Amino acid sequence: MTFETRKTNVKNHRVPVIIFLSSFILYAFIAFCAPFTSDDFEFSGYSFSFAELLEYVLYYGNGRFLGNMITLLIINNRFLQVIMKAAMMSSIIVLIPSILGTTSTIAYLCSFLMFIGMSPRIFAQTFTWTSGFTNFTPPIFLSLIILHLFQKTRSQERKHHALILPVVFLLGISSQLFSEHTTITNICLALFVLIYTIRQKTDHIALPVVWLSAVLTGALIMFAIPHIFYVPDNYSEGYRQIHMNNLAECLSTAMQNFSSLFDYLLANRLAIMMAVITAIATVIKYHMFERMKGAVIAFGIFFAVYCFIIDGFWVGESEYLRKILTIMLPLSLIAGAFWILAAVSRQYRVYISIFLLFLSSTAPLLFVSPIGERCLLLGYTCFVSLTLFGIHNLQSRISERNCMFVKKTVISVICTIAVALCCLFTHVNHVTVTLYDHIEQEMEKDRGTIYIFSTPYNYTFGCLDKHFERLYYNHEWGDVDFIMLSMDEWMTKYGTND
Numbered sequence: 001m002t003f004e005t006r007k008t009n010v011k012n013h014r015v016p017v018i019i020f021l022s023s024f025i026l027y028a029f030i031a032f033c034a035p036f037t038s039d040d041f042e043f044s045g046y047s048f049s050f051a052e053l054l055e056y057v058l059y060y061g062n063g064r065f066l067g068n069m070i071t072l073l074i075i076n077n078r079f080l081q082v083i084m085k086a087a088m089m090s091s092i093i094v095l096i097p098s099i100l101g102t103t104s105t106i107a108y109l110c111s112f113l114m115f116i117g118m119s120p121r122i123f124a125q126t127f128t129w130t131s132g133f134t135n136f137t138p139p140i141f142l143s144l145i146i147l148h149l150f151q152k153t154r155s156q157e158r159k160h161h162a163l164i165l166p167v168v169f170l171l172g173i174s175s176q177l178f179s180e181h182t183t184i185t186n187i188c189l190a191l192f193v194l195i196y197t198i199r200q201k202t203d204h205i206a207l208p209v210v211w212l213s214a215v216l217t218g219a220l221i222m223f224a225i226p227h228i229f230y231v232p233d234n235y236s237e238g239y240r241q242i243h244m245n246n247l248a249e250c251l252s253t254a255m256q257n258f259s260s261l262f263d264y265l266l267a268n269r270l271a272i273m274m275a276v277i278t279a280i281a282t283v284i285k286y287h288m289f290e291r292m293k294g295a296v297i298a299f300g301i302f303f304a305v306y307c308f309i310i311d312g313f314w315v316g317e318s319e320y321l322r323k324i325l326t327i328m329l330p331l332s333l334i335a336g337a338f339w340i341l342a343a344v345s346r347q348y349r350v351y352i353s354i355f356l357l358f359l360s361s362t363a364p365l366l367f368v369s370p371i372g373e374r375c376l377l378l379g380y381t382c383f384v385s386l387t388l389f390g391i392h393n394l395q396s397r398i399s400e401r402n403c404m405f406v407k408k409t410v411i412s413v414i415c416t417i418a419v420a421l422c423c424l425f426t427h428v429n430h431v432t433v434t435l436y437d438h439i440e441q442e443m444e445k446d447r448g449t450i451y452i453f454s455t456p457y458n459y460t461f462g463c464l465d466k467h468f469e470r471l472y473y474n475h476e477w478g479d480v481d482f483i484m485l486s487m488d489e490w491m492t493k494y495g496t497n498d
Helices: 003-033 040-044 050-058 065-074 078-100 105-116 120-128 130-136 138-153 158-174 180-200 206-228 247-266 269-285 289-311 316-343 348-367 373-395 400-444 465-471 487-493
Strands: 449-453 481-485
Touching (some): 003 105, 003 120, 003 400, 078 130, 078 138, 078 373, 105 373, 120 373, 138 206, 180 206, 180 348, 180 373, 247 269, 247 348, 400 449
Parallel strands (some): 449 481
16 A cells, blocks of 8 residues: 555545534534423423333333433433434434445535535424434434444454344344334335345345344334333323325325425425536536436426416416425426436436435325424435435546535535524523523512513424423422513513623
8 A cells, every 4th residue: 555545545534533523513512502492391390210211101102212211311411412412413424425435525524514504494303302303313323323334344254243233133123213204214224235235145144134123123112112001191192193094185194294395305405406506517527418308398398387387377276286286396306306316327226225215204204294394304314315426426527626616615614504503502592591590580489470482593493381381380280371472572571682
């Protein structure tokens, strides 16, 4: 190995470490400043022995055994919250490029950018909100760890596999006990890896077999818990409903949920813009104009028809058609972008597999209610993976000078977003500390009514007055009446202008 080769290898190993540390510091600061939101208040008010904790989680009413348990364990420990949130998100950022083999500096930077630049509402519900974080982020982290172990074992001797297999089995089962749709997607992912291993005709089949067995076992536990430990009027009774009683109900719910999910996806404007720009650059660099003529004409006709329906006189009579076309317009752009990226890649099966994982993570959500932006985190992770793979394929066609320009641009955007997030959460921390101090002072005065506010920022999940009643009370829940004001009204009422 030459000196230049060693120097390049050291640099390549340095990049993910720098990205991990940078993202860790940013996420740790945000987690430290983030306030309690939604049912964090209720969970914070509990004080359980281990036996009581276990009983509460088992009889909660759903199979999210580890998600609910971790919430209760860390909710009152700010240090654990900060470390867990920052470590998991930073790991996800660096693991995705590593697993995909897109280990260039640009890929790591773009991964960092797309995760800190995700939709504010997804960010709020899967990071700021501790209860949301513990149910939707850990299963993604655990699955990526398993994929990373699988990747490493392919370059190792078989004698090392015996040490890894029990770890994979435990991680596989654990990854299934957080949220229902990630449970289904993890089964698909393990199955894809098994099929891939069989097609490769390698002798490393033990790990994917163990993984598939683990996720199937975990899924059985996930869906069995609410039936085995069922009690009437449990904590999640009536919260989530499955709408599959008849075909009309299925179609109506699927249409409504599909529209909501797509709105959630479109809110990630930065990632979508990066995917479309990558696709356009790919068309230019790979000279695909001739191959794209038909697609451009078809899209032009579709757009004309869409505009006619939107502006036509018969909109009211074709509401469902209008909704379908409204969804298809941006969907066709995104699908076209990824079709372009897959067309120039020799590893097009990777695109197909990730896209199928995206479908498996969103399809179950079409028939349940309610669904929130947090449910799309796994789908968004698949979207990021597809975009990073496209960036990796394009990078070989870009000159070193242009690559350097892209790096500087991405770093500048990352720094801008990071500074903005730090300023925002510094302010959020200040106003919430002011609010908590006010509540404590009012409680000391035995006030029967306390005026509060919920921070009006999309990066913090909203609160209701009933959430405060779960943590702040004199003798029993609800004996203090909390009245919710807007933050401006509250600041005006109490003469605080900070």
